Amino acid sequence: MSFLGIDLGTSSVKIILINEKGDLLGEESRGYSVDYPKINWAEQNPEDWWKATKDCIKNLMEKGCCKKDTVKAIGFSGQMHGLVALDENDQVLHPAILWCDQRTQEECHEITNYFGQEKLTQYTGNKALTGFTAPKILWLKKHKPKLYEKIAHILLPKDYIRLKLTGEYATDVSDASGMLLLDVKKRNWSKEMLEFLQMKESVLPKLYESYEITGYLTEGIKNILGLKGEIAVVGGAGDQAAGAIGTGTVKEGIASVTLGTSGVVFASHNEYRVDKENRLHAFCHANGKYHSMGVMLSAASCLKWWVEEIHKGVAFEELLTEAENSPIGSKGLIFLPYLMGERTPYADPNAKGVFIGLTMSHSRGDMTRAILEGVAFGLRDSFQILKELKIPVEDIRAIGGGAQSNLWMDILTNVFDQKISTLYTDQGGALGAAILASVGNGTFDTVENACSKLIHVKKTYVPNKEKVYAYIQYYKMYHQLYDVLKASFDQLAHVQKSLYFI
Known part of the structure; x- marks a missing residue:
């Protein structure tokens, strides 16, 4: 029995394969570029993520790191906040605007002025920051209205890979927390933010906990990747929450x-x-x-x-x-x-x-x-x-x-x-993603129990x-x-x- 952890980072994707004991069976990584079209702008092509992810998984299978039918579940760790806008045919409408992009300062002021900081904190738990997703959506609405009208689905970066693997529009609450669209306390989408953006909830993905199963690999994708059997895909987490699981x-x-x-x-x-x-x-x-x-x-x-x-x-x-x-x-x-x-x-x-x-x-x-x-x-x-x-x-x-x-x-x-x-281990987010997959699969009953069995301290530095x-x-x-x-x-x-x- 083995589990894949996909860590979709800013500069590369890293994928590891572990067994139920936490042993590292294999790892692969592929890099991709970040585009900086203007000062303080940062964008990527989501198709680059997908190609890199496919190549890594195929290589792991071709290396014989495990038998094709022993992979039971896949988890994610993903760069947070990025805006992936898709049309009704799941085609990418605009380069993904990344977490480190700073173009939305005016939109952040607009959101804060509309709600007031106290109300915004009540509705989302956070302040409007340029890295977050909601200001990016507002930027597209203001600066590219014709493109905005074509948006049928909004996803976070790792969830675009999920869509490719399973055909499902889903995310987890840890990653969604960084969108400024989630009522963090209640763990559901904020009606107030949706009303402000004049956006239907159906445009956003379905919410799951990080260890819950969101779908299964399609037959076509399994054939491409060299996998067999029923393979669950869990919610996964934003990179920092996944990295925390990995520690x-x-x-x-x-x-x-x-x-x-x-x-x-x-x-x-x-x-x-x-x-x-x-x-x-x-x-x-x-x-x-x-x-x-x-x-x-x-x-x-x-x-x-x-x-x-x-x-x-x-x-x-x-x-x-x-x-x-x-x-x-x-x-x-x-x-x-x-x-x-x-x-x-x-x-x-x-x-x-x-x-x-x-x-x-x-x-x-x-x-x-x-x-x-x-x-x-x-x-x-x-x-x-x-x-x-x-x-x-x-x-x-x-x-x-x-x-x-x-x-x-x-x-x-x-x-x-x-x-x-x-x-x-130095696997960080990739390990956290694989651990979440093992919990979703039922190998461990809780995230805490999985971590207690699989995570161990190597060296301690003293002041x-x-x-x-x-x-x-x-x-x-x-x-x-x-x-x-x-x-x-x-x-x-x-x-x-x-x-x-x-």
Whole structure:
């Protein structure tokens, strides 16, 4: 018996195959591009996702990772918030507008002004953010009305793959929580938001819990992929909720930190809770409960930019070695990691990346370390809010590519002043997706029981008092800089926009 976990990310799809013991039987990954047609826009072609997904599954089967009739269920982890608009024939009407796209600032203001923040929080649990799906829908309605009139179905990215596999229009409540269309507390579509958008509920997919079966692979698709037998497809989850499942973050007191393309601080709790200032997202969790989540838009992607764009040809390991030789605080250099704007705690698409404190004495290693520290400070912003809300955090698990760096984990541990553990698996969202599939199949009776059997801690990092003290001082300075620079960010965005076509 085996289970497929499909992790549809921003830059690639990753698919793993596990058995009921959690053993990794095989994995495949395929990349695809992101288009940036204008400043702060980000789009993808959903057909690229589908082709990459098909290729991965076919390759896994051709490798003989398992017998064709032993795959019993499939789960999803998906990049959140993206808008996939389909016509009545399921044809894609417009490139998918992604989670990191920032074009909808005016639409967010329009939604907030219409409802007022208190009512909007009551109806959806969240504030209107440029990454969310509802503002994207409103943008299409305003800027491409003829296209908007043709929309018959709206899906999230992973749910487009579900449609291809099963023919079903479905999503799960954890991913739907990030659309600004869901009444998160009640776990159903918000009538008030639908009325505002003048949109019928039938345009939206049917809602499921993440571990519930939403459909089965069609015969035609099984023939294409090389699979046999009845194969269930469960709801799956948004990437962060799925990643939390993959770390065992399913009980109160456990939190996870993701150092991926984006950075996430995620805490599980049993009852619905909402930050009245909406600095954290209030979402449904993939285990049937709830979670609070802070998101910074650029985390490991800051380092990726530094390596691939600024230092092409220089080995990643060489840059990290140089950073290890830089002292705490990078000789007084602070980096603001707002390369794609920022979400938590500022919700500001105009925010920009900044090095502040540069002098002639700074080296490349200092600048690399400042990037690592700046991302850690940005994640601490979210962790601080969890503490303010008195959400218990006793155990933190770290995942994502950045969690593989001992240096970055040491920095994060001391910036948080909290023990942080890594895990034996680095599969993250793909593992969470496969675990959800195993629960839907009935191999495990609950998500919590599945995680207790399959997730294990590998290494724990412990804070050092001297390092903690030093980082407290630097974090205080970091936290003040956004307010100091906000007016400059706004002015720069205005000038940039007005001169774009020159």
